[in-house]
Every structure is written in C-alpha cells, then in structure tokens.
Amino acid sequence: xxxxxxxxxxxxxxxxxxxxxxxxxxxxxxxxxxxxxxxxxxxxxxxxxxxxxxxxxxxxxxxxxxxxxxxxxxxxxxxxxxxxxxxxxxxxxxxxxxxxxxxxxxxxxxxxxxxxxxxxxxxxxxxxxxxxxxxxxxxxxxxxxxxxxxxxxxxxxxxxxxxxxxxxxxxxxxxxxxxxxxxxxxxxxxxxxxxxxxxxxxxxxxxxxxxxxxxxxxxxxxxxxxxxxxxxxxxxxxxxxxxxxxxxxxxxxxxxxxxxxxxxxxxxxxxxxxxxxxxxxxxxxxxxxxxxxxxxxxxxxxxxxxxxxxxxxxxxxxxxxxxxxxxx
Amino acid sequence: xxxxxxxxxxxxxxxxxxxxxxxxxxxxxxxxxxxxxxxxxxxxxxxxxxxxxxxxxxxxxxxxxxxxxxxxxxxxxxxxxxxxxxxxxxxxxxxxxxxxxxxxxxxxxxxxxxxxxxxxxxxxxxxxxxxxxxxxxxxxxxxxxxxxxxxxxxxxxxxxxxxxxxxxxxxxxxxxxxxxxxxxxxxxxxxxxxxxxxxxxxxxxxxxxxxxxxxxxxxxxxxxxxxxxxxxxxxxxxxxxxxxxxxxxxxxxxxxxxxxxxxxxxxxxxxxxxxxxxxxxxxxxxxxxxxxxxxxxxxxxxxxxxxxxxxxx
Numbered sequence: 001x002x003x004x005x006x007x008x009x010x011x012x013x014x015x016x017x018x019x020x021x022x023x024x025x026x027x028x029x030x031x032x033x034x035x036x037x038x039x040x041x042x043x044x045x046x047x048x049x050x051x052x053x054x055x056x057x058x059x060x061x062x063x064x065x066x067x068x069x070x071x072x073x074x075x076x077x078x079x080x081x082x083x084x085x086x087x088x089x090x091x092x093x094x095x096x097x098x099x100x101x102x103x104x105x106x107x108x109x110x111x112x113x114x115x116x117x118x119x120x121x122x123x124x125x126x127x128x129x130x131x132x133x134x135x136x137x138x139x140x141x142x143x144x145x146x147x148x149x150x151x152x153x154x155x156x157x158x159x160x161x162x163x164x165x166x167x168x169x170x171x172x173x174x175x176x177x178x179x180x181x182x183x184x185x186x187x188x189x190x191x192x193x194x195x196x197x198x199x200x201x202x203x204x205x206x207x208x209x210x211x212x213x214x215x216x217x218x219x220x221x222x223x224x225x226x227x228x229x230x231x232x233x234x235x236x237x238x239x240x241x242x243x244x245x246x247x248x249x250x251x252x253x254x255x256x257x258x259x260x261x262x263x264x265x266x267x268x269x270x271x272x273x274x275x276x277x278x279x280x281x282x283x284x285x286x287x288x289x290x291x292x293x294x295x296x297x298x299x300x301x302x303x304x305x306x307x308x309x310x311x312x313x314x315x316x317x318x319x320x321x322x323x324x325x326x327x328x
Numbered sequence: 329x330x331x332x333x334x335x336x337x338x339x340x341x342x343x344x345x346x347x348x349x350x351x352x353x354x355x356x357x358x359x360x361x362x363x364x365x366x367x368x369x370x371x372x373x374x375x376x377x378x379x380x381x382x383x384x385x386x387x388x389x390x391x392x393x394x395x396x397x398x399x400x401x402x403x404x405x406x407x408x409x410x411x412x413x414x415x416x417x418x419x420x421x422x423x424x425x426x427x428x429x430x431x432x433x434x435x436x437x438x439x440x441x442x443x444x445x446x447x448x449x450x451x452x453x454x455x456x457x458x459x460x461x462x463x464x465x466x467x468x469x470x471x472x473x474x475x476x477x478x479x480x481x482x483x484x485x486x487x488x489x490x491x492x493x494x495x496x497x498x499x500x501x502x503x504x505x506x507x508x509x510x511x512x513x514x515x516x517x518x519x520x521x522x523x524x525x526x527x528x529x530x531x532x533x534x535x536x537x538x539x540x541x542x543x544x545x546x547x548x549x550x551x552x553x554x555x556x557x558x559x560x561x562x563x564x565x566x567x568x569x570x571x572x573x574x575x576x577x578x579x580x581x582x583x584x585x586x587x588x589x590x591x592x593x594x595x596x597x598x599x600x601x602x603x604x605x606x607x608x609x610x611x612x613x614x615x616x617x618x619x620x621x622x623x624x625x626x627x628x629x630x631x632x633x634x635x636x637x638x639x640x641x
Binding site for chain 2: 152
C-alpha cells in the first residue's frame with residue numbers, strides 16, 4: 001500500500017545494518033583486548049582481508065549480474081602454483097630481480113583472465129548453469145594444483161621469496177601493499193558499479209535478463225565480462241598472496257569462494273542478483289575477518305565454537321539489513 | 329596308457345606352478361593428497377607398491393585415493409566387487425563411516441589391515457598399523473620442558489578438532505605438568521599454513537612476551553615462522569613443529585636455533601603397513617596384531633636419518 005513511504009526506510013536499514021554490525025564488532029574488540037586498536041593489529045587484519053576482499057569485489061559484479069562463481073578458491077590455488085612453477089623455472093635465466101617478479105605477475109594476471117574467460121564462455125555461450133560450470137572448474141583447479149605439487153607443496157625459491165616478500169609485507173607510509181591494492185580495487189569497483197553503463201547493465205541483467213535483452217543490453221557479453229573481471233581479480237589477489245608464505249599446496253585458498261560469497265551477501269548485495277554494492281562488500285569482508293581476529297584475541301568462547309559464532313553473525317547481519325522487508 | 333600318463337604329467341606340470349604363483353590382489357585405499365602429510369603418505373604408498381610389484385610378481389596392487397569418506401567407501405566396494413581383492417590396506421578417512429564397509433570386506437574373507445585411524449568397532453582388522461598420537465604429544469611436551477627448565481610462556485596451535493588432535497594435546501599437557509611452563513593460549517590452526525599464520529599474528533598482538541611455540545605440525549610451523557618474522561619479534565626462542573617435513577628436518581640438521589627439533593609422525597607408516605601385509609600374503613610369516621610406530625624426537629644429532637629428499641613432504 002504505502003510502499004513509497006516505506007521504501008526510503010528499507011534502504012536506510014540496508015545501508016546501516018552492516019555498518020552497525022561493524023561498529024559493534026570494533027567496540028567489542030576494543031573492550032576485550034587493549035591491543036585490538038593497535039596499528040599492528042589493524043594493519044594485519046586489513047592486509048589479510050585483502051585476498052578475500054579483492055576477490056569479493058569481483059564476486060559482487062558476478063552476483064549482481066545474476067551469476068555465481070564457486071571456483072575462485074581453487075583458481076587462486078592453481079594460479080599461485082602456476083606462478084611459483086614459472087618463476088622457479090625462469091630463475092636460472094632471469095636471476096633474482098624485478099623482471100622475474102614482473103613475469104610472475106604477468107603469468108598470474110593472464111592465467112586469471114583465461115580462467116575467467118573459460119568459465120564465462122561455458123556459461124554464456126553454451127548456456128550451462130553458472131553453479132554447475134564453476135562447481136566443475138572448482139574440482140578441476142583443485143586437482144591440477146595437487147598434481148602440479150605432486151601431492152606436496154610448491155615452494156618459491158628461497159632467495160626469490162625474500163626478494164618478492166615486500167609485495168606483501170612492505171608498503172608506503174606504514175600502509176602495506178595489499179591494503180593499498182585492495183583500496184584501489186574497491187575505488188575502481190565502486191565507480192564501475194555506480195557510474196558506468198557496465199554497472200547498470202549488471203544490475204539490469206541480474207534483476208531480469210529478458211527485460212534487459214529487450215532493452216538492447218548485450219546480456220551474454222556483460223555476463224562474460226563479469227567472469228573475466230573476477231578471474232583477473234583472482235590473479236591480482238594471488239600476486240599478493242604468493243609473497244606471504246611463498247608456497248602453494250592443495251590446501252591453499254580452501255573455502256575462499258564461500259567466504260567471498262558470504263562477504264558479498266553480508267554487505268547487502270542480493271544473492272539472486274539485480275542489486276549490488278561494492279562498498280557494502282568491503283564492510284562484509286571486514287566483518288568476517290574481524291570476527292576471526294577478535295575470537296583469537298580472547299579466550300571468551302571455546303575455539304570449537306568459532307565457526308558457529310561466524311555463522312551466527314553472517315545470518316544476523318543479513319537479518320539486520322532485511323529487517324523491514326516482507327518475509328518472502 | 330602312455331598318453332594318459334603323459335597327459336597327467338603335463339597337467340600337473342601346468343597346474344602346480346600355476347598354483348604356486350596364484351596371483352593375489354592387494355587393495356590399498358587412502359585419502360587423497362590434500363595436504364602435506366597426506367601428500368607424503370601418497371608418495372610412500374606408491375613407492376612401496378612399485379617396489380613390491382617388482383619383488384613379488386605374484387602380487388597385484390590396486391591403489392585408490394579418495395577425497396572424502398563416502399568416495400572411499402565407493403572405492404572399497406568397487407575393489408571387492410570387481411577386483412576380487414585378497415587383502416585390503418585402508419587408512420580410513422574417518423573412523424565411523426568406514427567401519428561398516430570395512431566390516432563387510434572382512435566378512436567376505438578378505439585380510440584387512442587398518443592404518444593410523446582405528447575403526448569404531450574392535451576386532452575387525454587382522455593387522456593394525458598406527459602412529460602414536462599421545463606419544464607424539466608427550467615427546468613434544470618432554471622436549472619443551474627440557475628446553476625450558478625454568479618454565480616459561482608458550483602458545484599452542486592445534487590441528488583440526490578431532491580425537492587425534494585431542495590425544496596429542498592431552499599427551500602434551502601431561503608431559504609439561506609441573507614444569508612451570510604456562511600455556512598462554514591454544515587455538516586451532518587446522519594443520520594449515522594460512523590459518524596458522526593469522527592465528528599466530530593474533531597471538532603476537534595479544535601477548536607481549538612469548539617464549540616458545542608448540543606448532544604441533546610442520547605446515548603450521550611454517551605459517552607461525554612467517555608471522556614471527558613479519559612482526560619482527562625476537563622474544564620467541566624456538567618453534568617446535570612435528571611430523572617430519574623434509575624442509576624442517578633440514579633446518580634442524582643445519583642447527584637452526586628457531587627450529588631446533590622435530591617429532592616424527594611418519595607418513596611412511598602406510599608403506600610399513602603395505603609391506604607387512606604383502607609379507608603375510610606371500611609367506612607363512614604370521615603378521616596379525618598391532619604395530620605401533622613410536623614418535624621419535626629428531627634433533628641435530630639424528631636428523632640425517634629422517635631426511636627423505638625425494639618425498640614431496
């Protein structure tokens with residue numbers, strides 16, 4: 001009846017919900033441990049959010065356009081393994097230095113684009129469900145990395161790792177590179193989503209692809225682009241990930257896909273598509289990472305229950321932002 | 329008559345060697361190589377099979393790796409139904425779900441060897457080969473106590489919440505009791521490098537001073553070391569991992585003060601199990617019973633004996 005009167009309230013609740021949850025978490029963290037607001041801790045939390053965060057920004061576009069990608073965690077592991085292999089192989093020729101790092105980065109970005117393109121083509125050109133395609137590629141990449149590593153761990157040459165390490169641990173003005181790259185990705189993502197035809201087309205396709213098609217939106221192309229973009233961002237995340245521990249194994253990137261999807265949904269993007277918010281995704285990522293951090297900083301709950309607390313907060317955050325919506 | 333005798337001679341000549349060389353099939357079912365230790369186990373299983381097939385032409389092996397318990401059950405059912413196995417060597421993914429299917433295999437008259445994780449019902453297996461989990465914790469705890477005679481503050485990273493992990497931690501806690509060692513905090517690193525890295529970062533934020541870390545696994549120790557290095561902390565004297573990863577054994581061998589020791593929990597126990605089972609198939613040697621492989625403390629002095637450069641783990 002008076003939906004027009006209720007509409008602004010609904011939106012404002014959706015906006016405030018995740019922010020409110022984040023503020024509550026920060027207060028709880030500060031109360032439980034005096035080191036929580038220490039720059040070292042904040043910096044650690046932000047840097048470790050960067051992997052999932054960068055991927056989740058790409059996932060926001062995919063989900064907004066009505067798609068889904070379950071393969072990102074395995075894809076990251078595979079790209080990391082490939083990157084390490086290529087860099088180790090090129091070491092005798094190129095030596096330790098900037099060129100070999102650039103080569104590694106190029107391999108990661110290229111592999112990400114190709115992987116995204118493969119997913120996207122199967123989904124848009126052959127018309128197979130995104131869920132099925134990416135479920136399949138999830139298994140393929142996970143097996144490939146196990147195979148590349150011969151069941152063990154692929155490790156970057158030690159001197160090379162020492163040289164490459166500043167890409168994760170270094171930075172400018174005390175802000176480490178992963179945080180800076182994450183921030184840049186978010187700004188670009190936000191602009192793309194809000195101010196470009198691409199962003200509007202994603203939302204249009206996600207809310208109704210038939211209508212979008214009749215409105216002259218190139219549905220298949222836009223969808224394909226969202227998967228390529230996500231693949232590229234998985235490559236970017238991997239570039240940041242490899243210098244951290246200098247290794248990739250079949251346990252790398254396990255469940256990242258679910259964390260990224262959870263962050264997107266907690267941030268207010270609709271799982272069925274049609275409405276997406278990049279900055280909301282950032283808040284979603286921060287909420288999820290902070291819960292883990294706070295639980296590690298206190299002995300308040302049994303470590304057996306960490307997963308349950310995280311699950312409860314995911315559900316709670318979504319309830320908070322949907323509070324005013326009718327229960328359908 | 330002559331023809332009959334020669335035919336008889338011929339047939340016995342044909343039959344008796346064939347009887348002696350009757351092919352026996354041994355099925356081996358193990359979890360897939362989804363983490364370092366399992367990767368090592370896969371390597372040692374394959375190496376043992378290659379060696380035994382060359383040594384005993386009358387033995388045939390079927391190896392399958394499964395990424396979850398239900399797939400492992402499928403593998404075992406297939407082995408029984410289509411490969412006609414005479415013996416099964418199984419490292420159960422989980423005890424409960426595998427108990428019924430392995431029981432069915434044993435009921436079909438197949439020799440059963442269970443490795444590492446026991447089944448929920450006793451008396452199914454003919455041979456049990458396992459590592460010593462309480463011993464793993466105890467040896468680790470005793471080493472900690474010996475290195476910190478005046479006591480100190482440590483943090484502990486645990487594995488995935490399982491009975492294996494509980495047994496290890498209980499053994500550890502028992503061993504350090506009364507030594508003055510105080511456990512500041514325990515969290516699950518899930519036998520994973522990344523998780524351990526973040527857990528250790530948080531431990532470092534939370535505690536001003538940590539004297540040592542029981543990482544309880546080498547994958548976790550690598551994550552812990554990276555976190556310590558990145559934080560630039562010099563209060564931690566050493567990190568004790570476990571399971572005998574070759575890089576860690578190498579560091580102990582070279583006298584690295586951060587990694588002074590290791591405690592074994594050998595992935596090669598699967599090879600012991602396959603070898604002993606094969607011995608039971610080809611000879612009259614009695615091999616049933618229990619074979620517990622003790623956890624050994626590896627230090628700079630004996631590290632060389634535990635270094636396998638070809639293994640992926």
